[in-house]
Amino acid sequence: MPSLPGFRDFYPADCAFRNALFSTWRATAQRYGFVEYDGPPLEELELYTKKSGEEIVGQLYHFVDKGERAVAMRSEMTPTLARMVAAAHRDYKKPIKWFSIPQVFRYERMQRGRLREHFQLNCDLIGEASLEADVELISLCIDTLRSFGLTDKDFVIRLSDRQFWVDFLKSKNIPEDQWYGVFQAIDKFDRQPREKTAELLGPLADEVFNILDHGAASERLDTVENGLKARGLGDYYKRDFTIVRGLAYYTGVVFEAFDRSGEFRAIAGGGRYDNLLKNLGGVDLPALGFGMGDVVLGEILKKKELLKPATASIQAYVVVPDETYRAEAAGILQKLRDAGIAADMPLSPTKIGKQFQSAEERGATHAVVVDAEIKNGTVAVKTLADRKQVAIALDQLIPTLKG
Amino acid sequence: MPSLPGFRDFYPADCAFRNALFSTWRATAQRYGFVEYDGPPLEELELYTKKSGEEIVGQLYHFVDKGERAVAMRSEMTPTLARMVAAAHRDYKKPIKWFSIPQVFRYERMQRGRLREHFQLNCDLIGEASLEADVELISLCIDTLRSFGLTDKDFVIRLSDRQFWVDFLKSKNIPEDQWYGVFQAIDKFDRQPREKTAELLGPLADEVFNILDHGAASERLDTVENGLKARGLGDYYKRDFTIVRGLAYYTGVVFEAFDRSGEFRAIAGGGRYDNLLKNLGGVDLPALGFGMGDVVLGEILKKKELLKPATASIQAYVVVPDETYRAEAAGILQKLRDAGIAADMPLSPTKIGKQFQSAEERGATHAVVVDAEIKNGTVAVKTLADRKQVAIALDQLIPTLKG
Numbered sequence: 179m180p181s182l183p184g185f186r187d188f189y190p191a192d193c194a195f196r197n198a199l200f201s202t203w204r205a206t207a208q209r210y211g212f213v214e215y216d217g218p219p220l221e222e223l224e225l226y227t228k229k230s231g232e233e234i235v236g237q238l239y240h241f242v243d244k245g246e247r248a249v250a251m252r253s254e255m256t257p258t259l260a261r262m263v264a265a266a267h268r269d270y271k272k273p274i275k276w277f278s279i280p281q282v283f284r285y286e287r288m289q290r291g292r293l294r295e296h297f298q299l300n301c302d303l304i305g306e307a308s309l310e311a312d313v314e315l316i317s318l319c320i321d322t323l324r325s326f327g328l329t330d331k332d333f334v335i336r337l338s339d340r341q342f343w344v345d346f347l348k349s350k351n352i353p354e355d356q357w358y359g360v361f362q363a364i365d366k367f368d369r370q371p372r373e374k375t376a377e378l379l380g381p382l383a384d385e386v387f388n389i390l391d392h393g394a395a396s397e398r399l400d401t402v403e404n405g406l407k408a409r410g411l412g413d414y415y416k417r418d419f420t421i422v423r424g425l426a427y428y429t430g431v432v433f434e435a436f437d438r439s440g441e442f443r444a445i446a447g448g449g450r451y452d453n454l455l456k457n458l459g460g461v462d463l464p465a466l467g468f469g470m471g472d473v474v475l476g477e478i479l480k481k482k483e484l485l486k487p488a489t490a491s492i493q494a495y496v497v498v499p500d501e502t503y504r505a506e507a508a509g510i511l512q513k514l515r516d517a518g519i520a521a522d523m524p525l526s527p528t529k530i531g532k533q534f535q536s537a538e539e540r541g542a543t544h545a546v547v548v549d550a551e552i553k554n555g556t557v558a559v560k561t562l563a564d565r566k567q568v569a570i571a572l573d574q575l576i577p578t579l580k581g
Numbered sequence: 582m583p584s585l586p587g588f589r590d591f592y593p594a595d596c597a598f599r600n601a602l603f604s605t606w607r608a609t610a611q612r613y614g615f616v617e618y619d620g621p622p623l624e625e626l627e628l629y630t631k632k633s634g635e636e637i638v639g640q641l642y643h644f645v646d647k648g649e650r651a652v653a654m655r656s657e658m659t660p661t662l663a664r665m666v667a668a669a670h671r672d673y674k675k676p677i678k679w680f681s682i683p684q685v686f687r688y689e690r691m692q693r694g695r696l697r698e699h700f701q702l703n704c705d706l707i708g709e710a711s712l713e714a715d716v717e718l719i720s721l722c723i724d725t726l727r728s729f730g731l732t733d734k735d736f737v738i739r740l741s742d743r744q745f746w747v748d749f750l751k752s753k754n755i756p757e758d759q760w761y762g763v764f765q766a767i768d769k770f771d772r773q774p775r776e777k778t779a780e781l782l783g784p785l786a787d788e789v790f791n792i793l794d795h796g797a798a799s800e801r802l803d804t805v806e807n808g809l810k811a812r813g814l815g816d817y818y819k820r821d822f823t824i825v826r827g828l829a830y831y832t833g834v835v836f837e838a839f840d841r842s843g844e845f846r847a848i849a850g851g852g853r854y855d856n857l858l859k860n861l862g863g864v865d866l867p868a869l870g871f872g873m874g875d876v877v878l879g880e881i882l883k884k885k886e887l888l889k890p891a892t893a894s895i896q897a898y899v900v901v902p903d904e905t906y907r908a909e910a911a912g913i914l915q916k917l918r919d920a921g922i923a924a925d926m927p928l929s930p931t932k933i934g935k936q937f938q939s940a941e942e943r944g945a946t947h948a949v950v951v952d953a954e955i956k957n958g959t960v961a962v963k964t965l966a967d968r969k970q971v972a973i974a975l976d977q978l979i980p981t982l983k984g
Contacts (some may be wrong), residue, residue: 179625179628180664181620181621181664182624182625182650182652183648185621186621187619187620187621187661187665188618188620189618189665190617190618190679193616193617194617196619197617208893209918209922209923209924210918210923210925211923211925213593213596213597213893214593214596214597214600214893215590215592215593215596216591216596216599217584217590217591218585218589218698219622219684219698220585220588220642220654220686220698221584221585222582222585224582225582239644239646241642241644242644243585243642243688245688247585249585251623251654258590261582261583261584262590265583266592271942273928276593281622283623285646285647285648295622295623306928306929307929310907310928310929311929313911314928317915321918321919404908405908405911408907408908408909408911408912409911409912409914409915410915410916411915489616490617492614505811508716508808508812509811509812512720512813513813515612515724516724518612520611520613520614521612521614522613522614525676525706525709525711525713525714525717526709526710526711526713536674
């Protein structure tokens, strides 16, 4: 019986890779003064429909629980964040800088590389309206990728101004219920024939094309770009008005991170959503955030051989050539572990050659041979790299292995 | 809208506590040569009913997904482990020593302290039949608790022999379908009136009472106890035949860890289950394991004030007394972070007194004041503990903060 389609098993090597990725995420966010939070992987269904409308239900793992509650496995973190911030924002100084690494779930049609779960770094900055907050958040997104060894040759942040498009549509008196279609057409500008986009845009086509082809003025973007330059991150972004972030709730600068090769889907995306907390949680606080999944990033890091965590290893292997001294060997094993040394020994009678083989396979640097000499208070310590063996008094064993 | 009943939100302080607990779990398991794995939080329902029978469905979060699959949120890790080991055991040397920290879910009637989710350290040792493996696993359970600073004054492992009871029931020709009732009565021996237990045990009562009151011979337990003594862990267990571990699949030594005060529910429990992998995954490998939840352990550690992770803090706060120099300040902030220093600055114009206050509240050791002096290539560095302030050349800033 395999795992469910779209769900991953993490065998030790995969788990080590995932944990190394999480560690880098955590370390970078903490360097920016973000602190970690988490919420439940199951929430009331209404939390998601309230944000995204009834359409979202088609993508959710949702059901009615034994208490007759309509519930859903979390498909994104923002609704949980909004709920938690609404309940407790008074306890925290502003700006609130929080991050989380939830596993999120969506029932999607299976496609190449698409999974039904992934882990997602979520970084959100709440309670700060200034554009310096946008600069801070985008810098964190850039530095998160740089922390893995990726450079401006590897990725770029596509920077856009969602509010610019909203103002544009308002100035053309386009009714709000048609905005989504326009955003979709703009979003797909690079990926579908110009005629098709023109058809979708109708009378707006010429003006939109002009903006997409030649850019437009945005004071917001000027300020954010100057902020990034002040931080020495001027090579990490380009202005790109095709980035609109489909979701209805964005209200300002939006951005997505892409691999420069164009081979992969977006690595990360986010932006400002100043009205969302009010709509979801009833708390009127400006906010912005981004999400970065582990799947696309993981593929890129593997391709570029940038994240190669060492497989877990032990430092010392206790060799038991003679079962007579198993109890003494076990006592020494315990002393090593008590001293913080990762150590192991055979759990049943094993030929000595196979024990040394295990020691090497497990990555041990030293073998500690416990035999009749233990009666004189000594053990033999063999350095596995050069196979040199010396007799060591028991009270010198820990210092020898730690030195 | 709160979280679902029985589900926890982890605000930053709770999340820091949880992460510190996980870190200690990981470090101890790794010292014992265990490596981490993980599996999906959603599995086919059949994976659980195959192990525990149809009765388990009443406790599961289960539903039919959009692909018409009967699925369940994982209620324990062992079925996933059995599935993963069955699929890939040939790729791993025996014994396999694996651990995981899954979140698991059960729909239980709400009681004091009962949640519907918790995190659980699972340590399993697969492919080793010798009793030294039991010693190894129980030692890991003991050392996991010792790693938090708990001692033999705080907790004890209650050690029992499930196979002893199986042999006993067989010798009395008790049909297998009555075993569960007997195990239930033995398990509750300490918690219900003797007459009630006698009634449940019927003709077995006298002999069972004799064993529970005076103990019985078990070579298995003798060997395991000697093994624990050899490791210097003789003060951490007591033999206790009331421990039977209700689940049908245990086949040898079983154990539970309890707080000595008797105030809390079991901290951990496990034992040998040599037939389970064959029954679940079709792979005949001896195995044993234990689980330790984060809730009871967390309560004990809080009560004893043993795990008090420092709240996340920054090291340096960049003070901007004059907005004229914000860009320069942002550049310096970036340099600090690039050097691995956790640092922050105000994201909008802020009174200087309030900036120093933020620096202190955030736990910064140093404030870096960026003002007109930046034109001469210097900043003021204030040590917040003694409020001493010195002018530092820019190229000496990182060494000063790191020294």
